[in-house]
Amino acid sequence: xxxxxxxxxxxxxxxxxxxxxxxxxxxxxxxxxxxxxxxxxxxxxxxxxxxxxxxxxxxxxxxxxxxxxxxxxxxxxxxxxxxxxxxxxxxxxxxxxxxxxxxxxxxxxxxxxxxxxxxxxxxx
Numbered sequence: 001x002x003x004x005x006x007x008x009x010x011x012x013x014x015x016x017x018x019x020x021x022x023x024x025x026x027x028x029x030x031x032x033x034x035x036x037x038x039x040x041x042x043x044x045x046x047x048x049x050x051x052x053x054x055x056x057x058x059x060x061x062x063x064x065x066x067x068x069x070x071x072x073x074x075x076x077x078x079x080x081x082x083x084x085x086x087x088x089x090x091x092x093x094x095x096x097x098x099x100x101x102x103x104x105x106x107x108x109x110x111x112x113x114x115x116x117x118x119x120x121x122x123x124x
Contacts, residue, residue: 010105011037012037012065012066012067012105012106013038013064013065013066013105014037014038014039014040014063014065014066014067015028015032015037015038015039015040015066015067015068015069016039016040016042016061016062016066016067016068016069016104017029017039017040017041017042017069017071018042018047018049018058018068018069018070018071018072018095019043019044019070019071019072019073019110020041020042020046021043021044021045022043022071022072022073023071024071024110025041025069025071028069028071029041040061040066042058042061044072047061049072049090049091049094049095050074050087050090050091050094051094052094054094054098055094055097055098055101056098058094058095058098059098059101059102062098062099062102062104064102064105065105066104066105067104067105067106067107067108068095068099068104068106068107068108069107069108070092070095070107070108070109070110071110072091072095073088073091073111074087074088074091092109
């Protein structure tokens, strides 16, 4: 269910970018910097979202009023199989658990349907 917490547009106190060293987040980081928006950029070297311990780490990193942008995913060079798909789902599960413990003002989740080969036998 979609629930709007703000009756009008509000500027986030801070944006937490997950997947900071990927394809999308660096451009978003530059735009946030240009707009004077405080941000915390986290890449896999900072926090492994596949690891259940990331729930606690992310919960501790989040502040009230933060907006979270999840642009983190294992891309095709990491695998085009069911295991990679499951690891990506697990990453989203860990982010959701952290947000349940410490809700964010907003969540933007970016994904691609082109990560997995639909012809791969492992996904049938």
